[in-house]
Amino acid sequence: MDDAPPTLDGKDEATKARLISEADRKARHWYSDAPEDEFKAGSDAHRRAMCRMFHDTFNPYKPAVIDWPVLDAETLERITSLPIWDIAVQTEGKARLRMAAYAATIRDPELREAIGLNGWEENRHKEVLSRMVEFYGIKLAPEPEYKQPRDTEWAYMVTGYSECIDSFFAFGLFEMARRSGFFPGPLIDTFEPVIQEECRHILLFANWLAWNRATMPAWRRPWFELRVAAVWAFLGYERIGLARSVDADGKEQVQDNNFTVNGARSVSAEEISVYDLMGLCLEENDRRFAGYDRRLRRPTTMPNLVRAARWVMGKTRDIAKARDIRRARRRPARNALPGDAPGLVQGAVY
Numbered sequence: 001m002d003d004a005p006p007t008l009d010g011k012d013e014a015t016k017a018r019l020i021s022e023a024d025r026k027a028r029h030w031y032s033d034a035p036e037d038e039f040k041a042g043s044d045a046h047r048r049a050m051c052r053m054f055h056d057t058f059n060p061y062k063p064a065v066i067d068w069p070v071l072d073a074e075t076l077e078r079i080t081s082l083p084i085w086d087i088a089v090q091t092e093g094k095a096r097l098r099m100a101a102y103a104a105t106i107r108d109p110e111l112r113e114a115i116g117l118n119g120w121e122e123n124r125h126k127e128v129l130s131r132m133v134e135f136y137g138i139k140l141a142p143e144p145e146y147k148q149p150r151d152t153e154w155a156y157m158v159t160g161y162s163e164c165i166d167s168f169f170a171f172g173l174f175e176m177a178r179r180s181g182f183f184p185g186p187l188i189d190t191f192e193p194v195i196q197e198e199c200r201h202i203l204l205f206a207n208w209l210a211w212n213r214a215t216m217p218a219w220r221r222p223w224f225e226l227r228v229a230a231v232w233a234f235l236g237y238e239r240i241g242l243a244r245s246v247d248a249d250g251k252e253q254v255q256d257n258n259f260t261v262n263g264a265r266s267v268s269a270e271e272i273s274v275y276d277l278m279g280l281c282l283e284e285n286d287r288r289f290a291g292y293d294r295r296l297r298r299p300t301t302m303p304n305l306v307r308a309a310r311w312v313m314g315k316t317r318d319i320a321k322a323r324d325i326r327r328a329r330r331r332p333a334r335n336a337l338p339g340d341a342p343g344l345v346q347g348a349v350y
């Protein structure tokens with residue numbers, strides 16, 4: 001980047017703290033003073049805005065200078081035994097390669113830079129994870145060879161949609177881990193910018209999708225939508241089961257490819273219903289996106305699916321409740337006392 005943000009090299013502690021907090025605030029807020037109608041999907045202004053947002057919200061933290069907190073034995077055991085570290089490192093490695101590969105095919109310099117920077121940030125996530133894993137002595141499986149994708153647009157879409165699913169659940173789980181104290185405060189602070197960065201990534205992806213759809217020739221559109229459907233089908237299939245991989249000792253090991261969806265029990269001792277977890281994910285999703293210009297498109301599929309699932313769950317619960325009440329009223333009042341209303345079993349109606 002030509003006008004790269006300042007680095008922390010050679011700065012005193014007070015200046016570092018000030019720069020970190022400024023960078024953090026900038027990474028979470030971005031507004032454009034462009035006129036309202038300039039944000040039409042597919043317009044040059046829309047393309048410039050999404051690229052500018054991505055550039056301006058860049059957070060210059062450096063994995064090499066992260067101070068990893070020393071953890072007590074119990075916390076260390078809890079964290080190192082999570083079945084996610086191999087897949088997390090490999091996912092970042094794959095994402096970096098796929099984004100860089102797609103960026104190299106883009107003609108527009110601003111968009112190429114934005115998606116290229118996205119790939120660079122994925123590599124930084126991988127570095128953060130690798131340093132953490134090394135510091136806490138987590139044994140990783142040997143990384144597979146990351147293959148250059150042949151169909152770069154497909155690979156970018158698989159990564160983008162995959163991040164839309166994972167980030168949506170990660171927002172809620174991360175907040176749960178913060179509230180429950182599963183992750184100690186300093187570790188939460190360390191990973192906070194990484195989680196917010198994923199929010200920026202899916203914001204860029206959602207806008208790229210809208211821009212791409214609006215600018216492609218009409219004849220390409222049905223083929224593109226078929227590919228989008230195929231990406232969702234592929235991701236659904238991938239997430240149904242558990243991925244198998246080989247561990248550091250060469251043994252086959254089960255890795256949770258779906259941790260972000262079913263990991264609530266792993267990050268909190270408190271029971272949370274699926275309904276409430278979904279609610280927390282929705283709240284966190286809204287909170288993390290709230291600081292960005294509302295004219296930029298947001299990822300909508302996961303929030304809409306989850307809202308619909310919660311609506312169905314709520315309705316099902318209401319129907320079951322009403323059915324229980326009806327049954328209780330019809331049941332013979334075996335334990336009714338003289339003077340009780342006919343047909344009512346004590347304590348059965350709520």
Ligand SMILES: [Fe+2]
Pocket residue numbers: 092095121122125198
């Ligand atoms: Fe990432």
Ligand SMILES: [Fe+2]
Pocket residue numbers: 095122163197198201
């Ligand atoms: Fe990402």
